[in-house]
Amino acid sequence: MPHAHVNGITINYEIDGPDTGKGTIVLINGLADDLLSWGFQVPALVDAGYRVLRFDNRGIGKSDKPRGPYSSKLLADDAKALVDHLGIKGFHLMGVSMGGMISQEYALAFGGDLRSLTLACTYGTADAFCQTMFAMWADLAKTIDVPFVMRDVALWAFTGPFFNERPKDAAEFAAAMASLDMSLEAYLAQLAVIQAHDALSRVKAIKAPTLVLAGEEDILIPVRLSKELQQAIPKAQWKTVPGGHACLWETPDPFNQAFLDFVRSASR
Template sequence: MPKVTCNGITMHYQERGSGAPLVLLMGLGADASLWEEHVCAYEDRYRCLLVDNRGAGDTDKPAGPYTTAEMARDTLGLLDALGIEQAHVSGISMGSAIAQELALLAPERVKSLTLNCPWAACDIYTTRIFETFRCSYELLSRPDFQKLLQLFIFTPAYHERHLPDLLARQQGAVESGNPMPVHAFQAQCDACITHDTVRRLGGVTAPTFITVGDRDIFTPLQLSQTITELMPCAELVVFEGSGHTHHWDQLVRFNEITLAFMNQIEGGSV
């Protein structure tokens, strides 16, 4: 498993495919393996770098709190270590917050941004969700916490149609041989709560593609709409009937349109 040392930590990443570099940043509490269903579509065209963020997977888990800017510096250090001058960057949830900070930290290094279920700053409601997760991770059993998380990120309709899938995901999390320590999960929650790019996003010049589910109760639609208004080069696509996991609920469509966005840029027409 490849690792690099940068920004004071050792980072684990996976590399798949060939072509233009594509950095993939996952969300709160998750490691890079959750990109699998998307990498299968991307790897024929792109050199995919699946990153275990600070605190997750096999990357170091120092004491917190963390910030999204700090995790952006981690990602930039990975690009430096691999000699990559410029990359497409895609992030889901917390990963989208890291991606925003990366585009602000080193705009010349970001060829495009794909921000999935993003926010520029937490409102009161979203802050309370992250605070609830932060507390519950320590207090609940692993299966009960996974059940709580699923209730926020999957829609009621998904629960009705796909309960076996949800139960399998819940069991998989319980059986994980490398669970995230409480301090690391809470440190990532801190990063999510304190993330704030509202006054700076207007300076992002990279072409930006934003996706969100219209039934997302975790990072609701209006947060993505706000980002779209703040960014001069942003396009918003709303997935009707989907929630925070629209990228899985409507997997084929998500893969097709995000791939088309990057392909258009690679073709020089953006």
């Protein structure tokens, strides 16, 4: 996979699909997820005629892992530096979970780059429930290890029926989490992003056509927080799809369809 040295670090990225003239979609992944986490989305987006850029955020995968803590603004600056390096302009941006927080900061700082903005399974500002949960993740990572935390997160990211109806898939996700190659320092540096992100009072300045998308049974980032974010962004659209926080993996077809429907509407 290609690399780019931008914003003081080396970022690992991948571009999928030809430039058909329809435009480019830029994807920003969540906490402890590398660019491979978009495996259920990329084929559908490329088949729909879009070129897709995905990359490893600092701290994960094959990108550099400098000392933290990181912030959503810092990672938005990384994304900006990468798209500028690649000469990508006028693109559709989607971020999931932590990626949605990074995408908010991108839209606030560099909104002129965007044809549309999709914020999935995310919030503008964490509530006390989320902050307590994040503090627990930090304690578990320090006391046990990062893969243990991610196995726990995977349990709560999917819905009950997923475990009942697709035990093989559930086991594969659990195994992937258990084998996660991420140091404690890098995990805590990324965790700081979601702990400190606080944009709810500022997102009213977002001008790009926006969709806030949520898994209807999300209990990691409660749906009410995503709804609160949607209500704070002028003219933002709202959509829920089946599944929980990991709806992009649990129910990728409705997730992808909701996203593509919005991108097409924003392109008219």
